[in-house]
Amino acid sequence: MLTVCDLHVKYGNIEALHGISLNVEEGEIVALLGANGAGKSTTLMSIMRLAPPEGPVVTKGTISYxxxxxxxxxxxxxxARQGIGLVPEGRHIFGNLTVFENLKLATFARRDRERIQQDYERVFSLFPRLADRRTQRGDLLSGGEQQMLAIGRAFMSGVKFILLDEPSMGLSPLLMLELFRVLKSINESGTTILVVEQNARLALQYANRAYVLEAGKIVLEGKAEDLATNPEIHRAYLG
Amino acid sequence: MFLESFLQNLLNALQWGSFYALIALGYTMVYGVLLLINFAHGDIFMVGAYIGFFIATLLLGQYAGSSPSLSPVLVFAITVVVTMVLTSGVGVAIERIAYRPLRRKGASRLYVVITALMCGLILENGNLALLGASRRNFPEMLSKTAYNIGGINFTNVKIMVIMTTIAVFILLETIVRKTRLGMAMRAISYDRMAVPLMGIPVDTVIVFTFILGSSMAALAGVLFATAYPVLEPYMGALVGWKAFIAAVLGGIGEIRGAFVGGFLLGFIEIFVAALFPSTLRDLIAFSILLVFLSIKPTGIFGVSRATKI
Structure with a gap:
C-alpha cells in the first residue's frame, strides 16, 4: 500500500533521514519506534508532504501509495485525494473552535453526506466523551480528550490510512491502553495505521510489524512479537 | 434641543462609522488569517470607488455608445455588484503577485508588511499616472431625498449606508460561524500548520479572505462616493489608516471588533467635532484612542495570544 524507498530528507541544511525504506500493507498496524530525534516525526511529515517550514525537503528517494x-x-x-491522514504530535486541536466544529472542519473536502453522518456517529460511539463535549471549545478539553478529538478528526476526514505521531504522549497509562484499544478497533474496521510511539512495549503489543529508527536510519525491522523479545530492543526501549 | 442634536450626531456618527467598519473588516480578516497588516487595503477602498465611478458612468450612458435606459436603482445595484467583483479581483491579484511569493519563500512578516505598503503606494500612484490628479465627480444614481422627523435630518442614502453595514455584519458573522470556509478562516488564525491536515487548501482560504475583504472595501467605496461624491487618488490613504486604527481598537482579528471599532471611531470623531472646533477633531479623537489602547492594548474584543513559531 505505502512504499517508502531510500528516502533522504533535509530540514534546512541538516539531513534528518539518511535513506530509509519501509512499507505498510493494507490492513496492518505498523509501529515506528526510536529515541527522540531519530527521525520518526520527520518520516511522517515527509509522507504527508507538509511544506516547509514545518515539513522537510525530500532530496532523494521515493514515496508511493x-x-x-x-x-x-x-x-x-x-x-483529500489520496486518503492518508495524520494525527500530529501535540494534537494541534483548533482551540478556538468547538469539538463539533473541529470534526466538521475535517470533512472539508468530502461530498458524501450520508457517509459523513455515519462517521460522526462512529466517532461519538468510539469516544462518548466527545459527544458530551461537542459544543465545548477545543482548548478547554483535557489532554486525553484532545487526543481523542485529534483521532476523531482524522477519522472524519474519511481517510483509509492514518499516521499517528506519539498519540500516547502525556496520557495516563489507563488512557494509553484505552487509546490503543480504539486504534485497534478502527484498524479492524478497515483503516491501515502507521504509528510513531515512544512507548515501545505498548506499540509492539498492538502492532503487526515494527521498524526501529536510529539517527535517521532504520536499524531493525520485523514482526512485532519478534521485536518484543529481541534483546537489543529490550535493552534500548523496554528496559 | 439637546436631545435633538444628540440624536442628529448619533445618526451622523453611525453613517461615518459605517465606512470605517466596512473597511476595517478587510484589515481584520486578513490579519486573522495571515497575521499580516495589509496596508494596501485603504487603497483598495479607493480603487473600489473609482471602479464604481467607471461602471456607473458607463451604465448611465455618459460614454458614447451605451444605452441609458436602466432605472437608477437598478444602475446602482449593478454598479455595487460589478464593483465588488472587480475590486475583489484587484485584492486577489495583489495577494497572488505580491504576498504569496513571499509566503512561499518563508519571508518574515515584516517584509510582507513593507510589501503591502508599497502595493498601496503603487495603487495610488498608478491611479495618478493613469487618470491624472484632477478630482472626479461620482455620478448621482440615487436621487437624494431628505427627511425630517422630530427635528432630525436624514437622507435615504444615510439610512441605506447604515442598514447595509448592519446587514454585512450579520452576513459575515454567519459565514464565519456557520460555513466550513468560515471555520477554516478561524482555524488558520489559531493553528496554520494543522489546516492542510484537514484536507483544506490554505491558499484557497486565503484567497476567499481577500475576496471578502476587498469586496467589502469596494462596497464602502461606492457607498462613500454616493454620500460624498468627490474622488481623488489619495482618498483611501487617511480613511484607510483610520479604519486600521478602528480594527485595532475593536481587537484585530475579530469581525465584531471591526464593527464596534469602526462605529466607536465614528462616534468619537463626530462628537468631538460637535463639541470642539473641527480643526481639533483628529487631534482630540486620536488622543482619546491613544489613552484607550495604552489601557487595553488588545482592543475591545481582542485577546493577547502567544506568538506561535
Missing part, C-alpha cells in the same frame, strides 16, 4: 508517486502532491490533497 497504491502506485501513485506522492512527492509532487500538496499536503491537503494527500488527505
Amino acid at each position: 497504491n502506485g501513485t508517486d506522492l512527492l509532487p502532491i500538496q499536503a491537503h490533497n494527500i488527505i
Whole structure:
C-alpha cells in the first residue's frame, strides 16, 4: 500500500533521514519506534508532504501509495485525494473552535453526506466523551480528550490510512491502553495505521510489524512479537 | 434641543462609522488569517470607488455608445455588484503577485508588511499616472431625498449606508460561524500548520479572505462616493489608516471588533467635532484612542495570544 524507498530528507541544511525504506500493507498496524530525534516525526511529515517550514525537503528517494508517486502532491490533497491522514504530535486541536466544529472542519473536502453522518456517529460511539463535549471549545478539553478529538478528526476526514505521531504522549497509562484499544478497533474496521510511539512495549503489543529508527536510519525491522523479545530492543526501549 | 442634536450626531456618527467598519473588516480578516497588516487595503477602498465611478458612468450612458435606459436603482445595484467583483479581483491579484511569493519563500512578516505598503503606494500612484490628479465627480444614481422627523435630518442614502453595514455584519458573522470556509478562516488564525491536515487548501482560504475583504472595501467605496461624491487618488490613504486604527481598537482579528471599532471611531470623531472646533477633531479623537489602547492594548474584543513559531 505505502512504499517508502531510500528516502533522504533535509530540514534546512541538516539531513534528518539518511535513506530509509519501509512499507505498510493494507490492513496492518505498523509501529515506528526510536529515541527522540531519530527521525520518526520527520518520516511522517515527509509522507504527508507538509511544506516547509514545518515539513522537510525530500532530496532523494521515493514515496508511493497504491502506485501513485506522492512527492509532487500538496499536503491537503494527500488527505483529500489520496486518503492518508495524520494525527500530529501535540494534537494541534483548533482551540478556538468547538469539538463539533473541529470534526466538521475535517470533512472539508468530502461530498458524501450520508457517509459523513455515519462517521460522526462512529466517532461519538468510539469516544462518548466527545459527544458530551461537542459544543465545548477545543482548548478547554483535557489532554486525553484532545487526543481523542485529534483521532476523531482524522477519522472524519474519511481517510483509509492514518499516521499517528506519539498519540500516547502525556496520557495516563489507563488512557494509553484505552487509546490503543480504539486504534485497534478502527484498524479492524478497515483503516491501515502507521504509528510513531515512544512507548515501545505498548506499540509492539498492538502492532503487526515494527521498524526501529536510529539517527535517521532504520536499524531493525520485523514482526512485532519478534521485536518484543529481541534483546537489543529490550535493552534500548523496554528496559 | 439637546436631545435633538444628540440624536442628529448619533445618526451622523453611525453613517461615518459605517465606512470605517466596512473597511476595517478587510484589515481584520486578513490579519486573522495571515497575521499580516495589509496596508494596501485603504487603497483598495479607493480603487473600489473609482471602479464604481467607471461602471456607473458607463451604465448611465455618459460614454458614447451605451444605452441609458436602466432605472437608477437598478444602475446602482449593478454598479455595487460589478464593483465588488472587480475590486475583489484587484485584492486577489495583489495577494497572488505580491504576498504569496513571499509566503512561499518563508519571508518574515515584516517584509510582507513593507510589501503591502508599497502595493498601496503603487495603487495610488498608478491611479495618478493613469487618470491624472484632477478630482472626479461620482455620478448621482440615487436621487437624494431628505427627511425630517422630530427635528432630525436624514437622507435615504444615510439610512441605506447604515442598514447595509448592519446587514454585512450579520452576513459575515454567519459565514464565519456557520460555513466550513468560515471555520477554516478561524482555524488558520489559531493553528496554520494543522489546516492542510484537514484536507483544506490554505491558499484557497486565503484567497476567499481577500475576496471578502476587498469586496467589502469596494462596497464602502461606492457607498462613500454616493454620500460624498468627490474622488481623488489619495482618498483611501487617511480613511484607510483610520479604519486600521478602528480594527485595532475593536481587537484585530475579530469581525465584531471591526464593527464596534469602526462605529466607536465614528462616534468619537463626530462628537468631538460637535463639541470642539473641527480643526481639533483628529487631534482630540486620536488622543482619546491613544489613552484607550495604552489601557487595553488588545482592543475591545481582542485577546493577547502567544506568538506561535
